[in-house]
Amino acid sequence: MQTITVMLDSVPGERSYPIHIGEDILCQPELFLERLPQKRVAIISNTVVAPLYMERLRSALGRHNVVSLPIILPDGEEHKNLQTLNLIYDALLAHRCERGTSIIALGGGVVGDLTGFAAATYLRGVPFFQVPTTLLAQVDSSVGGKTGINHPLGKNMIGAFYQPRAVIVDTVTLDTLPDRELRAGIAEIIKYGLIRDPAFLEWLEKNIAGLVARDAEIMVEAIRRSCVNKAEVVEADERESGGRALLNLGHTFGHAIENGMGYGVWLHGEAVAAGTILAAELSQRMHLINSIDVERIRNLYAQAGLPCVAPNLGTAEYVRLMGLDKKVEGGKIRFVLLERMGKAVVRSDVPSNMLAATLAECTGNA
Amino acid sequence: MQTITVMLDSVPGERSYPIHIGEDILCQPELFLERLPQKRVAIISNTVVAPLYMERLRSALGRHNVVSLPIILPDGEEHKNLQTLNLIYDALLAHRCERGTSIIALGGGVVGDLTGFAAATYLRGVPFFQVPTTLLAQVDSSVGGKTGINHPLGKNMIGAFYQPRAVIVDTVTLDTLPDRELRAGIAEIIKYGLIRDPAFLEWLEKNIAGLVARDAEIMVEAIRRSCVNKAEVVEADERESGGRALLNLGHTFGHAIENGMGYGVWLHGEAVAAGTILAAELSQRMHLINSIDVERIRNLYAQAGLPCVAPNLGTAEYVRLMGLDKKVEGGKIRFVLLERMGKAVVRSDVPSNMLAATLAECTGNA
Incomplete structure (x- = not known):
């Protein structure tokens, strides 16, 4: 496993975070654990990625007594909009997710951008992790804190800068990528x-x-x-x-x-x-x-x-x-x-x- | 006029801002001018406040060649939701407001919270000013950067911390307050x-x-x-x-x-x-x-x-x-x-x- 640190302040602190890159690291929940304020997370994914990796991640977290709520979105860029964002809010509120509940994005760029924006705005901000499963998300969209949704009049017109607490790039997930x-x-x-x-x-x-x-x-x-x-x-x-x-x-x-x-x-x-x-x-x-x-x-x-x-x-x-x-x-x-x-x-x-x-x-x- | 400075960093800088309190200061656009990156603003108000103060503010800004786009929302807490927020996005995008276009909230707490959240998230953040016209907004909601909307499952559940560039409290606006x-x-x-x-x-x-x-x-x-x-x-x-x-x-x-x-x-x-x-x-x-x-x-x-x-x-x-x-x-x-x-x-x-x-x-x- 290789680790790169993104340092957003001149001194290491809350606003710095690691990018871990390695094989099969989805099953290493210790990469999340020390950064979870509460042993409770919501994992947001889509109908394509969830069947492949959701249970693997949930059971790895479960072995450390982390309770997880799966939220599954429709797949595709055309769903990166206000309606899908609202589905996330609905689920987080219906399950009473709190300010200490972390949100994990498990998927490609659309899932990461939507999830990051939901994390930035739910209760005015909750902890957020990226587990990118597409090459594009792994090399670009999961790093750097750009989050957001599209609007009929333009792409990524609504969003926030919101940094993840960690990015976990498991190269095994690329095996299933078309x-x-x-x-x-x-x-x-x-x-x-x-x-x-x-x-x-x-x-x-x-x-x-x-x-x-x-x-x-x-x-x-x-x-x-x-x-x-x-x-x-x-x-x-x-x-x-x-x-x-x-x-x-x-x-x-x-x-x-x-x-x-x-x-x-x-x-x-x-x-x-x-x-x-x-x-x-x-x-x-x-x-x-x-x-x-x-x-x-x-x-x-x-x-x-x-x-x-x-x-x-x-x-x-x-x-x-x-x-x-x-x-x-x-x-x-x-x-x-x-x-x-x-x-x-x-x-x-x-x-x-x-x-x-x-x-x-x-x-x-x- | 009295001025209080909110200092959010230990040293004065971009993240500090003034609260001006005085009579008839809505007509003193110099309070905005030096903090506008572009001579273009959108003024967001509602159907009750806009007829009272919109033209006064627009013409004061106009005298300094600041072009303003009025956006008028329905009045009331029940409209502090995702749908009304989307009306703001629609108008800003339809008029091609840019990252340098400032957004001014002219109204009470609902207008301020909605406008602040729109400013925090439009193009991932644009400059924002508060002109509170209710006593509640003047003493509380316009100061401190809490912005957001309600959700059917709870109040202010979705939002962001986003500070204004200035708060202008014109006590004359209280004359029309019920x-x-x-x-x-x-x-x-x-x-x-x-x-x-x-x-x-x-x-x-x-x-x-x-x-x-x-x-x-x-x-x-x-x-x-x-x-x-x-x-x-x-x-x-x-x-x-x-x-x-x-x-x-x-x-x-x-x-x-x-x-x-x-x-x-x-x-x-x-x-x-x-x-x-x-x-x-x-x-x-x-x-x-x-x-x-x-x-x-x-x-x-x-x-x-x-x-x-x-x-x-x-x-x-x-x-x-x-x-x-x-x-x-x-x-x-x-x-x-x-x-x-x-x-x-x-x-x-x-x-x-x-x-x-x-x-x-x-x-x-x-």
Whole structure:
């Protein structure tokens, strides 16, 4: 087992927490125990993940006399909304969960985001743990405290910054993850290489085949390096007033793709892959990187089996959807672009005709 | 104008904020201006308050080129729920409010709590200002960062701790406040005297008639001393891990009354008044204060025109409703009791038969 510590204050304390990464660690409840104020937890999962891992986690906790309440949500991004959130509140209140009752998210990004937001807001905040079971959640969404839900007018528009007490990444859970979801997770892994870690980017180019083939050693190393990158970014800028925005490479386009196609049609990671290639194309037109760099990026995503061409939603529709982005400032869309391979930058000065040209030239046929 | 500073960090900084108290200060937009990141705000009010003060505030801001979006909610505690919250999100998103758009709550406690929670969660947090227009909001709910909504199973069950950037208390707004609501506010003013400020308690006993008669000088002094007390409590314990719980004197009973009677039937302050007298009766039975003290408390509330007898919901129903309280720990109800006049204490050791006797003897006829 490997452990990374996310230090949110300059001194270790309540606001620091561990990310444990290892095989079969779901069955090691001691990773939770010392951080539980009460021997009572609610475990929130969905109809796909619960049959696979809920009982394993509950019985491990039960051996230490921790009583657990299972709450099972419908599966899918389209359920990451106010109605599903309310199902969680209903269950927590019906069972009289208290301020000392911890809430554990057992599932992918949707479960983690919903659960984290419920934990942030139930009784104005209760202890929260992440047990991510998808690659995407393990390398990205479970670390850093972003929680929230979607709104018909945009993704993640409602939420809170709320840090977990611990993140437990059990790589065994990836055995049951469909290939398509595995690849979606790899999209976010590649992101860390592109925005801030050129050595990791090169390592990925060498090991992408092994990663896609689920080589255990390569997988753990990819998760570990992703979490280290994520932790460093979050430590430096917990609330996205600066550098944290760079994690959104490909996400402004990606969110427009997810929203425009209807939530759930494209997986988040797929939209980020196609969105990152659009961002790379835009970076080239802004004279930041060159066409060889763009090709290198496209190649890496292609080898990961991810979509390299964004859907043609029409330029006007893209601009409209991107205008809903949380990063918009004074009506200006702020783009995360690549200054060079392994270094991202936020730019608010993209000319609208350059954006239009990129969308016209680089999205799929209508 | 008087200004009290709430200092949430040991050094003044982003997390400190002023409470301005004065006459006609709604028209002094400079109190907002330096704290607005963008010259754009959304003002959230309700159908009762908006016709009285919305245009005054909007035109004052407009003179400084601040563009404002009015959002008008239905009036009443029964609307402090997820549906109304969603109306706010809808409006903010439809008008593309951004992370730099500030949100101003113009109204009483319901508007303030709803608006604060919307501000805490819209785009994971936007700047927030309180302009309380009821006495209760001015002396209590607008200060301290508690925000939230009700759930059918309990009051304020969903929410966040989220501090405003400034609180602007314009005493002119009390001119339009109905007497019943004014008295409800006085219930919370009396609370500060009872839990931590014996000198203020004596001052109130001398000045209660003037306060009820809306004497301007007495009113400002009562608001100022209440805000000072509230600020001190919140500074010492922002997230209610300790002393802040004392502010809930009468509230465990009070919330049960509000919930049991149906939200909106009893005003919050009315329920707190009757609830505080129950807490005083329980304190006497716990041998903390004596019957003369209880009489003194009852007298003060009576002079303020507040209900001194809680409704008879039945002992079992009270216990059930109080079991939903956020302060419940390990299934035990924690009561805020009076150790002596001017000093409250949290007790988890109230015998259930003593609670039952108090409820049987001190609530109204069935």
